[in-house]
Amino acid sequence: MTDITKFKPKTVYVTYIASTPEKVWQALTDPAFTRQYFGGFSIEVEPKAGGAFFLRNPNGSVHMSGGVVEWSPPRRFSSTWTVEGMEGFNKLPPSLVTYEIEQSGGSVKLTMTEASDWDIPDDILAGGRSGWPAILSSLKSVLETGQPTRCENGVAAGLRRGGEEGGSAEGVAEFLILRSARSGAFRRMASRSEFAAILRDAASGRSSG
Amino acid sequence: MSKPSFVYVTYIRATPEKVFDAITDGELTAQYWGHRNASDWKAGSTWEHQRIDDSDKVDIVGKVIENDRPQRLVISWASPDDAGNPEKTSRVTFDIEPYKGDAVKLTVTHSELEPDSGMLRGISAGWPLVLSALKSFLETGSSTLIGATQREP
Numbered sequence: 001m002t003d004i005t006k007f008k009p010k011t012v013y014v015t016y017i018a019s020t021p022e023k024v025w026q027a028l029t030d031p032a033f034t035r036q037y038f039g040g041f042s043i044e045v046e047p048k049a050g051g052a053f054f055l056r057n058p059n060g061s062v063h064m065s066g067g068v069v070e071w072s073p074p075r076r077f078s079s080t081w082t083v084e085g086m087e088g089f090n091k092l093p094p095s096l097v098t099y100e101i102e103q104s105g106g107s108v109k110l111t112m113t114e115a116s117d118w119d120i121p122d123d124i125l126a127g128g129r130s131g132w133p134a135i136l137s138s139l140k141s142v143l144e145t146g147q148p149t150r151c152e153n154g155v156a157a158g159l160r161r162g163g164e165e166g167g168s169a170e171g172v173a174e175f176l177i178l179r180s181a182r183s184g185a186f187r188r189m190a191s192r193s194e195f196a197a198i199l200r201d202a203a204s205g206r207s208s209g
Numbered sequence: 210m211s212k213p214s215f216v217y218v219t220y221i222r223a224t225p226e227k228v229f230d231a232i233t234d235g236e237l238t239a240q241y242w243g244h245r246n247a248s249d250w251k252a253g254s255t256w257e258h259q260r261i262d263d264s265d266k267v268d269i270v271g272k273v274i275e276n277d278r279p280q281r282l283v284i285s286w287a288s289p290d291d292a293g294n295p296e297k298t299s300r301v302t303f304d305i306e307p308y309k310g311d312a313v314k315l316t317v318t319h320s321e322l323e324p325d326s327g328m329l330r331g332i333s334a335g336w337p338l339v340l341s342a343l344k345s346f347l348e349t350g351s352s353t354l355i356g357a358t359q360r361e362p
Contacts (some may be wrong), residue, residue, distance in 0.1 A: 013337075015219075015341050016337065018345055018349075029260070055323065107341075133218035133219060137220035137221070137344065140345075141222060144349050149221070149309075150313045183315075202349060
């Protein structure tokens with residue numbers, strides 16, 4: 001059971017889109033639409049609180065799973081996200097991802113909040129922090145121009161590559177480290193093995209706690 | 210006390226030059242930002258964030274710290290009443306990198322902000338709106354995102 005009152009925001013991204021709340025809602029929840037801007041990934045959601053939530057890889061396999069916490073079209077969609085099929089990641093507690101849609105003047109304000117109920121290391125948050133701006137910039141472009149911005153989506157691409165490398169936490173870690181190094185997100189870079197250790201510690205810390 | 214920063218990243222289908230010019234050409238900023246950014250943009254020169262109504266009011270002033278068109282622009286940033294007060298002068302860095310052939314990654318880092326200040330709150334709400342408007346302006350040729358009721362830096 002997810003106690004959402006214990007979740008604290010870790011990453012917030014706001015964008016304004018020349019569109020309607022209904023169209024933004026569809027863009028966020030329709031599988032075919034999400035594929036256009038989410039690096040080929042698609043969201044599949046059972047449209048009710050308590051329903052199942054999946055983010056599928058381009059090949060159809062499950063990349064994230066979770067449960068719908070709030071389903072209030074076209075204003076608010078909140079679900080838990082757990083990484084599947086990746087050693088290290090699937091033992092971590094789920095994140096809570098919330099999309100909030102508000103009318104703002106003649107446009108729509110979309111707020112994405114990624115929240116956690118534990119002391120999640122910055123190294124793990126790095127993927128989302130580099131990924132969300134790319135994903136939501138692309139969503140805005142699709143709604144306003146019909147075309148995505150061609151962005152390789154941060155954590156999604158990292159995890160996909162990790163999957164291609166045998167699903168190892170090390171494979172994912174290397175990608176995320178390279179990416180955060182390029183974006184200058186961190187002054188101190190964790191090494192590949194350090195990152196894998198962070199994942200292991202985080203997972204074991206939780207399961208024993 | 211350490212001074213907080215605000216960072217915002219957006220991806221825009223445009224060239225680095227178009228993005229840089231959309232930030233520094235007053236006639237272009239007037240179309241999506243509701244203000245004219247006026248300067249000769251030489252390092253050491255002053256710049257002003259001027260309203261486009263008839264009031265001639267200037268909302269932000271500062272100096273050009275670095276101009277490396279098209280990849281980087283660094284400016285200082287203060288309310289006109291606080292000009293020259295280092296405690297209330299912050300710094301804005303625009304980093305523009307080519308991305309995936311036909312897009313750029315624009316990173317705006319607003320640093321050295323006064324903790325718990327109205328400026329910090331204002332720019333935190335304002336940059337997502339201004340940079341969303343900039344992206345729309347460059348990709349669609351028009352931007353109606355900034356209305357009279359909306360906040361912006």
